[in-house]
Amino acid sequence: MTFDLLNIVTALGALGLFVYGMKTMSEGIQRVAGPWIRHLLSDLTQSTAGGIANGFLTTVIVQSSSATTVMMVSFVNAGIMKLKQAINVIMGANIGTTSTAVLITLIGFSPFNVTIWGLPMLAIAFPLLFANSSTIRSLGEFFVGFGLFILGLVLIKANIPTINEFPEIAELIASVQINSFLLFLIFVTIGALFTVVIQSSSASLVITLTLAANGFIDFEQAAAMVLGENIGTTVTANLAANIGNVHAKRAARAHSIFNVFGVVWMLLAFPFFIDGIATFTNWVIGYSPLDVNPASEQYQYAVNWGVAFFHIAFNLANTFIFVWFTDIVVNLVVRLLPSQGKIDKEYTLEFIDRGPMGTPELSLLEAKKEMAKFGWLTEKMLNYFTELFNSKERKITDKRIRKLKKYENITDRIELEIADYLMKVSRGELTSQTSERVRSMLRISSELERIGDLFFQMTITMEKKIEDRIWFTPEQRSNIQEMLEMLREAFEVMNNNLKDDVTDENIARAKEIKRKIMQRKEEIRKSHFKSVELGDYNIHSGLVYNDLFNACEKITENVTNVTEAMYNKMAEQQAQSNSRT
Incomplete structure (x- = not known):
């Protein structure tokens, strides 16, 4: 065949079709397997072996090591995973990505004609795309992606000629004498550059396998390119980490x-x-990639399986060596990227606005952890306000007032950013359960922001009390302290529910705390009205006391609303689960 500009453009189009098919296939299976992947991420990363298995299985499922590593960078950025856990998952992802080489070799270069299934896959997918169930529609997208993946592979092979059609190039390659070490570095560099430019190690791999099968490069050169592709694929995670915090950058490095x-x-x-x-x-x-004649029919079969086995063996060996030095690597990246103090420790949600977003199921993992951190922040405001209320030293009270005002600004920003993030998530293809979780999180975020506003109002009230030198009676002070202590217990239950999956036991405890607070609130309110009638309070302290007491009551309602939102979500999910059975 002649190889002109049209062939080049056609080959690039085929490569684009292949990459798009891989992307569609990956996104479809992520939506279908989202809950299972979420279970993997939450339960199987505590141990080294579990983390590696997690990374391997996730990458085999989604067929993208870049997606897995970018996910890990986002999770470390959000605090969902510790750096060491993420490294274990990334090691597993490197092993899992070898499944792509096996898949490409099986479909594109095996003696069996699997490529004829490309169009039938699209035929299977077509009716599924119009199903009522979002899960079935996502399965249809997976089949569309798989069909395009096969067709792209067929077209790539068809539009890249063999070396036998270019005897001049074959002679030139044979005549070039380059030091084996230098040749190794050249092909490692080519593999890395391919992957950096294309931003897909799978696409680079299919080019490598096709060039090897068609005789342009031999087995050793193809293996060197695979090594380069392993380096090039890290660029994606590093680019994603650039807009994250120092912890995300450490995971990428x-x-x-x-x-x-x-x-x-x-x-x-x-x-x-x-x-x-x-x-x-x-x-x-039955064939060796070093011994088979390049002109024989068995050559492409042997060389591509050789490259696939090399890819698997290299990543297995590298993981086995590296796993013993994980702590050293953690210490190294911490030294290379030291924390910038409060800049890295201060609560921020900026990563969810500009960072990479996966499927809704996986994105909600980040949102869930951020919601738990949001709840923790409001509890911290309770602690700061309690210190402000109990302190008699002006230096401490001024410091706490500044802190509470700053945290109120943070809660406003967080609520807006979480709402914006959840709106982006909701634009994706949602299952009914995922849609319910989004609604629940939006309500919870709003309730937590109101808690921040109420603590701000209480702070302004306390600031005015201090400036005007208004004093509480012992009874007033004791009652507010009692309300704050009961609030502390309510916050503890709320944050346990936000951090972990809500249970019937926690729901029962939350309801009991609410009952106790409401009962005590009525007793204190009656006592307050009686004291006002008897003239036990001066008007100024009575107004301040009433403002603080009402704010505590409203915070109790908001905390309860958070727990109820989680309870309603759990009940909805249980009802849906029961309806299926």
């Missing part, structure tokens, strides 16, 4: 160190590793 370190040690072991993989490939499929 750890990923880079992991992959670069692997290429460095492989540089020393490369000849032995290549021989071992060739022997293993010969044992598995």
